[in-house]
Amino acid sequence: MSVKDRVIAIVAEQAVLEPSDVTMDSTLEDLGIDSLGLVESIFAIEEEFDISIPFNANEPENSEFDISSVATIIAGIEKLVAEAPAA
Amino acid sequence: MKRVVITGAGTINALGHNVSQTLEAMREGHCGIGPLEMRDVERLAVQIGAQVRGFASDVIFNRQQMALYDRFTQFALIAAREALDQSGLEFSGALSAKSGVVMGNSGGGMQTLDENYRTVYEDGKNRVHPFVVPKLMNNAAASHISMEFNLKGPSFTVASACASSNHAMAQAFQMVRSGMAPVMITGGTESMLCFGGVKAWEGLRVMSKDACRPFSATRNGMVQGEGAGVFVFEEMDHAKARGADILAEVIGFAMTSDAADIVMPSRQGASRAIAGALEDAGVNREEVGYINAHGTGTAANDKTECSAVADVFGPHADRLLISSTKSMHGHLIGGTGAVELLACIMALRDGVIAPTIGYEEADPECALDVVPNEAREATIDVALSNAFAFGGLNAVLALRRV
Numbered sequence: 001m002s003v004k005d006r007v008i009a010i011v012a013e014q015a016v017l018e019p020s021d022v023t024m025d026s027t028l029e030d031l032g033i034d035s036l037g038l039v040e041s042i043f044a045i046e047e048e049f050d051i052s053i054p055f056n057a058n059e060p061e062n063s064e065f066d067i068s069s070v071a072t073i074i075a076g077i078e079k080l081v082a083e084a085p086a087a
Numbered sequence: 088m089k090r091v092v093i094t095g096a097g098t099i100n101a102l103g104h105n106v107s108q109t110l111e112a113m114r115e116g117h118c119g120i121g122p123l124e125m126r127d128v129e130r131l132a133v134q135i136g137a138q139v140r141g142f143a144s145d146v147i148f149n150r151q152q153m154a155l156y157d158r159f160t161q162f163a164l165i166a167a168r169e170a171l172d173q174s175g176l177e178f179s180g181a182l183s184a185k186s187g188v189v190m191g192n193s194g195g196g197m198q199t200l201d202e203n204y205r206t207v208y209e210d211g212k213n214r215v216h217p218f219v220v221p222k223l224m225n226n227a228a229a230s231h232i233s234m235e236f237n238l239k240g241p242s243f244t245v246a247s248a249c250a251s252s253n254h255a256m257a258q259a260f261q262m263v264r265s266g267m268a269p270v271m272i273t274g275g276t277e278s279m280l281c282f283g284g285v286k287a288w289e290g291l292r293v294m295s296k297d298a299c300r301p302f303s304a305t306r307n308g309m310v311q312g313e314g315a316g317v318f319v320f321e322e323m324d325h326a327k328a329r330g331a332d333i334l335a336e337v338i339g340f341a342m343t344s345d346a347a348d349i350v351m352p353s354r355q356g357a358s359r360a361i362a363g364a365l366e367d368a369g370v371n372r373e374e375v376g377y378i379n380a381h382g383t384g385t386a387a388n389d390k391t392e393c394s395a396v397a398d399v400f401g402p403h404a405d406r407l408l409i410s411s412t413k414s415m416h417g418h419l420i421g422g423t424g425a426v427e428l429l430a431c432i433m434a435l436r437d438g439v440i441a442p443t444i445g446y447e448e449a450d451p452e453c454a455l456d457v458v459p460n461e462a463r464e465a466t467i468d469v470a471l472s473n474a475f476a477f478g479g480l481n482a483v484l485a486l487r488r489v
Contacts, residue, residue, distance in 0.1 A: 039217035040154065046214055 003081055004074050006048055011070060014041045024071040031070075038067065051080045090323035091263045092489065093334040093432065095176070097169025099162050100314030100416045100426050101137035105169055109426070110433050112415065113441035114462045119416050120299060120310050127282050133294040136280050137312030137417025155218055156231065157196030158278035162315035162422070163228035164235060167272060171236055174319040175331065176270060178237040185268050187240035188229045189259045190317075191251030191275030193421030194284065196223030201281040228276050232317070240268050249381070251275055252316065252424030253474035253482035257340040259320045260484070269322050274425035276315035285311065291350075293385050299418070301382035301411035301443050302389050302457040304450035309383040312417025316425025335435045336487045338469070339368025345479025352388055352475050357395035360481035364471060365399070368485040372400050375407055375485075376467035377434040379427045380457075381475045382411020382443065383418055390452035392473065397455070408434075408465060410458040414444040424474040428484070431470040435488040438466050 001009070005019070012019040015031040022031065028038055035057060042053050053076075054064045066072040098105065101119025102112035112119070119137040128134055144161045145153055156164070178186055199222040203215045221227060226244040233242045241262060245255040252275030259273035279285075288294050288311060295308035326333055341363025345356035365372055381392055389411075397404045412430045419426055430441040439462055446459035472484045 036155075036218070036221075043214070043217045052214075 003078050007074050007077055010044045011041060022070060026070045049081050051084050088264050089266050091260055091320055091337045092323045092326050093318050094321045094326050094331040095170035095174030095319030097166035098316045098426055099139055099165045101139055101312050102416050109429055113430060114439055116442045116444045116461060118444055125282055131285050132289050133285055133296055135310055138280055139314055157199045157222045159276045160228045160231050163276035164231055166315040166317035167232045170317045170319050183237050183239050185240045186238050186270040187242040187268060188232045188238050188272045189255045190229040191245050191255035191421050192225045193246055193248050193251050193277060194279045195225030197279045197284045198281050199223040201283045232272055247480040248476035248478055249420055249423060250474035250476035250480050250482045251421035253484055256484060257482055260337050260340055263320050263322050269325050271320045273320055274317035275422040277420045277422035278313045279420055280311055280313045298445045299384040299414045300445035301384040301414050302453040303446045304448040306384045309385055310417045312419045314419055315422050333489045335432050336489050338487045339364050339485040341367055342482045347479055350477050352391040354391050354395050356479055356481050357392060357475050358398040360483045361399045364483040364485045370469050373403050374469045375471055377440055377470040378409040379430045379472045380409050380411040381473045382413055393453040393455050408440050408458050409455050410441055410443040412441045424472060428472055431472050431486050434467045434470050435486060438464050440465050
């Protein structure tokens with residue numbers, strides 16, 4: 001699976017939706033994911049890709065990681081995965 | 088002052104997943120203690136405990152709930168659902184705004200701590216699940232009860248080791264008696280039967296490797312249990328006005344501190360608590376027919392407790408009945424007084440005294456009628472429940488038959 005599909009699968013599970021219901025322009029709010037759901041999703045993504053996501057729940061708008069839509073989340077993760085040292 | 092009655096009870100423990108199963112097991116003198124089933128059990132010196140078995144929590148709770156509920160919270164919610172269901176109460180408006188939850192608990196989310204310490208120390212991972220803190224905080228159970236039942240008044244958790252439940256129920260009793268709250272949900276919960284929890288207790292060298300035999304000359308220590316007990320404490324007029332079924336009246340309590348030793352119990356501290364509860368309840372010592380003992384099965388507790396009872400009751404100590412149900416459900420630590428209150432309710436309501444099982448040989452230092460091995464029928468007007476914690480913190484509750 002691509003990074004995109006793997007992220008969508010995690011977000012869909014958190015939102016209790018089918019992956020096909022998660023579109024690229026969906027916001028987490030659209031998907032019904034609250035603040036606890038967000039940190040749980042970030043944890044699951046970090047586990048899936050063995051990366052560390054720079055996200056602070058106190059100032060999400062100032063974090064280096066853009067969570068404003070599914071598309072920005074996927075773009076951020078693709079960048080982190082590309083930068084990650086080879087295992 | 089208001090009068091306070093119990094209008095709902097719920098539990099899950101090694102003897103049963105509800106009150107009727109638990110009381111039936113107590114009547115029959117069943118033992119809930121058995122071989123521990125947990126990871127790395129072979130590394131434990133103590134391999135017995137009173138575990139809750141056949142408990143499919145993932146069927147009862149959904150995935151999101153499971154992510155947030157440590158086992159001690161799961162136990163508390165199951166017991167609370169049973170108690171609230173029996174009471175028939177629903178909370179809205181002014182009743183919701185004033186009613187709250189006081190739970191006893193000692194260790195917090197020990198299963199969560201254990202699992203996540205393994206993750207970072209044993210498995211060497213540098214990341215834990217984001218809900219570790221809200222799962223392990225020891226007010227989690229009280230908070231989730233408040234959320235599930237819309238209780239918006241005073242809610243908190245009391246931690247006083249093995250007396251946590253009795254201190255919690257005493258707080259709830261005071262709040263209803265003073266008129267501060269019409270209804271309080273109260274009791275205790277504990278889930279310390281995990282590798283780290285048992286290992287810690289092992290270190291103290293007070294655990295039995297074979298059985299809990301309170302008051303018996305052959306006793307050789309305590310056995311840990313797990314579970315929860317939850318009760319609905321309600322102002323009597325409020326309960327009567329809605330035609331509620333009243334299980335018993337809570338008539339008094341006392342709390343004392345030994346101010347002496349961090350683990351050794353004190354005869355004076357215990358007797359002051361027992362005498363204080365009688366005074367607070369305004370009953371004569373001759374009215375007390377049954378005491379649910381703290382009765383841990385350790386050498387120190389049982390003889391100290393018996394001498395404290397003898398001090399307070401004088402000649403009547405030989406006529407009253409005293410039993411330790413820890414012989415059956417184990418020591419639930421912060422949840423123990425709540426499960427033990429069920430034995431007091433059974434004595435008052437059904438006239439059945441739960442036995443002290445595992446009793447083998449009389450101990451001259453515990454020369455009271457400890458209802459050995461078999462339940463007994465007796466008409467009881469007033470019952471006491473003792474709890475004497477490490478740290479020298481004692482709490483005794485008094486209940487009356489309705």
